Amino acid sequence: xxxxxxxxxxxxxxxxxxxxxxxxxxxxxxxxxxxxxxxxxxxxxxxxxxxxxxxxxxxxxxxxxxxxxxxxxxxxxxxxxxxxxxxxxxxxxxxxxxxxxxxxxxxxxxxxxxxxxxxxxxxxxxxxxxxxxxxxxxxxxxxxxxxxxxxxxxxxxxxxxxxxxxxxxxxxxxxxxxxxxxxxxxxxxxxxxxxxxxxxxxxxxxxxxxxxxxxxxxxxxxxxxxxxxxxxxxxxxxxxxxxxxxxxxxxxxxxxxxxxxxxxxxxxxxxxxxxxxxxxxxxxxxxxxxxxxxxxxxxxxxxxxxxxxxxxxxxxxxxxxxxxxxxxxxxxxxxxxxxxxxxxxxxxxxxxxxxxxxxxxxxxxxxxxxxxxxxxxx
Amino acid sequence: xxxxxxxxxxxxxxxxxxxxxxxxxxxxxxxxxxxxxxxxxxxxxxxxxxxxxxxxxxxxxxxxxxxxxxxxxxxxxxxxxxxxxxxxxxxxxxxxxxxxxxxxxxxxxxxxxxxxxxxxxxxxxxxxxxxxxxxxxxxxxxxxxxxxxxxxxxxxxxxxxxxxxxxxxxxxxxxxxxxxxxxxx
Ligand SMILES: [Zn+2]
Numbered sequence: 001x002x003x004x005x006x007x008x009x010x011x012x013x014x015x016x017x018x019x020x021x022x023x024x025x026x027x028x029x030x031x032x033x034x035x036x037x038x039x040x041x042x043x044x045x046x047x048x049x050x051x052x053x054x055x056x057x058x059x060x061x062x063x064x065x066x067x068x069x070x071x072x073x074x075x076x077x078x079x080x081x082x083x084x085x086x087x088x089x090x091x092x093x094x095x096x097x098x099x100x101x102x103x104x105x106x107x108x109x110x111x112x113x114x115x116x117x118x119x120x121x122x123x124x125x126x127x128x129x130x131x132x133x134x135x136x137x138x139x140x141x142x143x144x145x146x147x148x149x150x151x152x153x154x155x156x157x158x159x160x161x162x163x164x165x166x167x168x169x170x171x172x173x174x175x176x177x178x179x180x181x182x183x184x185x186x187x188x189x190x191x192x193x194x195x196x197x198x199x200x201x202x203x204x205x206x207x208x209x210x211x212x213x214x215x216x217x218x219x220x221x222x223x224x225x226x227x228x229x230x231x232x233x234x235x236x237x238x239x240x241x242x243x244x245x246x247x248x249x250x251x252x253x254x255x256x257x258x259x260x261x262x263x264x265x266x267x268x269x270x271x272x273x274x275x276x277x278x279x280x281x282x283x284x285x286x287x288x289x290x291x292x293x294x295x296x297x298x299x300x301x302x303x304x305x306x307x308x309x310x311x312x313x314x315x316x317x318x319x320x321x322x323x324x325x326x327x328x329x330x331x332x333x334x335x336x337x338x339x340x341x342x343x344x345x346x347x348x349x350x351x352x353x354x355x356x357x358x359x360x361x362x363x364x365x366x367x368x369x370x371x372x373x374x375x376x377x378x
Numbered sequence: 379x380x381x382x383x384x385x386x387x388x389x390x391x392x393x394x395x396x397x398x399x400x401x402x403x404x405x406x407x408x409x410x411x412x413x414x415x416x417x418x419x420x421x422x423x424x425x426x427x428x429x430x431x432x433x434x435x436x437x438x439x440x441x442x443x444x445x446x447x448x449x450x451x452x453x454x455x456x457x458x459x460x461x462x463x464x465x466x467x468x469x470x471x472x473x474x475x476x477x478x479x480x481x482x483x484x485x486x487x488x489x490x491x492x493x494x495x496x497x498x499x500x501x502x503x504x505x506x507x508x509x510x511x512x513x514x515x516x517x518x519x520x521x522x523x524x525x526x527x528x529x530x531x532x533x534x535x536x537x538x539x540x541x542x543x544x545x546x547x548x549x550x551x552x553x554x555x556x557x558x559x560x561x562x563x
Contacts, residue, residue, distance in 0.1 A: 224455060225456060227495075230456070231414070236414065236417050237417065237420075237421060239414070239417075240414065240417040240418040240420070240421045241421050243414075243418060243544075244418050244421065244422070244543070244544045244545045245545070247493070247543045247544055247545070248542075248543045248544070248545045248546075250543075252493070252494075252495055253495075254413075254492065254495050254496070255413075255414040255415065255417065255418065256413070256414060256454055256456045256457065257412075257414050257454070257456060257457050257460045258456075258460070259456055259457075259459040259460035260460050261459070261460070261462065262459065262460075318495075
């Protein structure tokens with residue numbers, strides 16, 4: 001059979017109008033993500049800007065809030081960098097939990113909740129990810145959190161080269177990694193906007209004399225470095241102490257060394273370019289894994305996925321997977337580990353201890369859900 | 379009078395020598411598979427006031443003057459990458475080191491502290507290499523569910539010392555080191 005499509009001016013106008021409508025709806029959907037995440041820190045936190053540490057990012061999309069709380073007693077300084085990869089929600093949410101609950105009694109706590117703020121304003125193409133997800137709060141209401149992309153938004157940094165040559169090491173990486181905050185350290189004051197942002201974070205670590213610095217992440221359940229602590233050699237003894245405590249609580253965890261020849265990553269470059277003890281941690285996030293099935297808000301929050309159950313039965317996963325991997329469990333893992341690190345810090349250096357109160361423990365977060373400890377949005 | 383003082387002094391020295399002070403540095407600690415699990419064992423030993431000579435890339439010649447070798451087994455691709463070696467090179471180093479220890483009469487304690495998480499293709503290759511050299515074996519629960527360690531120890535008169543987690547390896551560590559003549563733990 002032979003169909004012939006007959007077009008006229010009228011059909012052309014209709015098609016044009018329809019494409020305008022699609023563009024309008026899509027544009028509205030895209031731009032709806034261009035809002036900064038609202039957080040409600042306890043009043044003890046003092047708010048600064050990342051550009052206070054490197055003025056080169058002032059007035060750019062890389063600038064963002066930095067929250068600092070100082071205890072009565074002198075002690076160590078800890079940086080909690082969350083949201084390096086905005087498609088790893090347990091990271092950002094752990095930062096928010098600390099911001100909205102922490103009472104620092106000894107030492108100083110610095111929290112950056114949306115480290116790659118330029119990745120929170122878009123989704124990864126062809127991933128089918130939701131633009132945000134809802135967490136149920138203690139009063140039964142729901143609060144929305146953003147779900148973004150691993151890389152900086154191309155409206156701020158485009159195009160990237162085919163090959164990204166990491167400036168300080170000469171290491172070759174895939175071109176898109178130039179937009180990946182955790183491949184850009186130690187950063188450059190005159191580089192791309194993501195490199196400048198990395199530089200500002202390294203400047204903050206130097207200027208605030210951060211003793212212990214966390215970079216929180218999530219990884220695919222099928223990736224070998226998951227439910228893991230990655231430590232620079234300077235942080236290794238402390239990390240070993242904490243790993244043992246976590247393991248003694250019955251929480252599966254692995255300790256991995258930071259490869260000396262893998263450049264651009266926080267756990268390597270923070271240690272090599274500053275005096276801090278860097279720690280990177282990973283939890284298992286089915287919504288970013290390659291084996292996932294239907295991708296929606298529910299998957300982000302519950303981690304329930306039939307394909308992952310099957311993969312676990314086949315022995316292909318690096319996390320114990322009993323049909324789900326709730327976001328609350330993942331936040332509980334990060335929170336518990338961060339607290340243990342801070343508690344153990346004084347055993348490495350007596351004067352650098354840190355005491356933080358008000359943070360719920362592992363069991364509480366798992367049982368009540370992380371939303372129970374977050375402020376109501378208004 | 380003076381001779382008496384010297385004799386007493388010498389006896390005191392002998393006593394110290396025999397009671398463990400001379401043990402400092404006589405224990406070697408290494409990783410087989412380049413995971414950081416050996417670091418955790420080092421921390422446990424540190425709490426017991428034992429400071430071993432630690433080198434995750436220890437070679438046969440580094441065993442000079444050592445009485446005990448503690449080898450912590452567990453594979454890590456990140457660790458191998460960090461050391462700039464591959465699985466086969468690491469397995470060869472393990473075989474050379476452990477054979478040398480056996481030839482020199484150095485007692486070998488093999489430890490696997492990573493539980494179920496440190497099993498799988500990579501780790502198993504190192505377990506199969508190292509465990510047959512064990513004079514004593516400490517394993518954290520979860521790793522021997524399929525009986526791999528039992529099968530590797532078959533025919534040997536050694537009981538596997540199983541503990542629930544890394545922290546509780548301090549008990550069997552104390553037992554083994556005392557058994558091998560280390561006192562004052
Ligand atoms: Zn990540």
